[in-house]
Amino acid sequence: MLPEVLGNFGGLRLDAAVVSCTGSHYLLTPEGDRALCAELSERAGAPVRSAALAILDTARAVGAERLVLVSPYEPWLTELSHAYWESAGLTVDRIVKIRAGARFSPYDVTTDELVAQVREAELPEDATLLFTGTGMFTFDALAELGRESGRVLLTSNLASAWWARDTLGLPADGPDAHPLLRRLAERTGARGRASDRDGTGGAGRTGDHGSTGGAASGRDGAPGPAAVAVP
Secondary structure, three states: OHHHHHOOOOOOOOOEEEEOOOHHHHOOHHHHHHHHHHHHHHHHOOOEEEHHHHHHHHHHHOOOOEEEEEEOOOHHHHHHHHHHHHHOOOEEEEEEEOOEOOEOOHHHOOHHHHHHHHHHOOOOOOOEEEEOOOOOOOHHHHHHHHOOOOOEEEEHHHHHHHHHHHHOOOOOOOOOOOHHHHHHHHHHOOOOOOOOOOOOOOOOOOOOOOOOOOOOOOOOOOOOOOEEEEO
16 A cells, blocks of 8 residues: 555655654564565655654664563553564663553543653653654653753654654754754754665654644655655
8 A cells, every 4th residue: 555655646756755654663573674675665766764764864873772661552562662672782771551541542632641641650851751652642752851951852753853854954053943853953963964874764743633744745846855754
């Protein structure tokens, strides 16, 4: 289905695309994910990246080797996520399971619930937190949590936007970047090149239910590159 979706943009010639779904890619393992994205890139004629691989790229760029997984998934999917990150060489020190009320439902987690459950976990000040799941609202929660500590805060969509800007040649700390991207760049000392340039690179102009900054015009004389997020 993905090749058909990527080929369905008519006259808009994409410079890059990101597959904004992490859950299904956990089943592929990082190696399988890279192979799929390489195939999609070749067929689309532009770099394609999954949100999961964008997280790995961004984690590498900021020097993160260990992380705390903040997951709104059902336990079985959290375990698949855990296995994916570990197989990619990251050490998951702890898992914070996030609930919407009494159940697991990424789309229903409120900002207050997310902030409260992260605070209750009493995480180390130097921890790298990965809020996984492209459907969970995180912008307001990250802004609030970011005021409390210098922790590195990553999300599926923030990483996708970071990688999108990198692929399009736009620095994460640029004046038009979202404050969360600029904070990430400032906190880590990272300035740009997030990708590993393995030929499967891609990007999507996306955000946790909001744009984190990027270009959106085509390559046909318009002022900038075209990138798209594919759910």
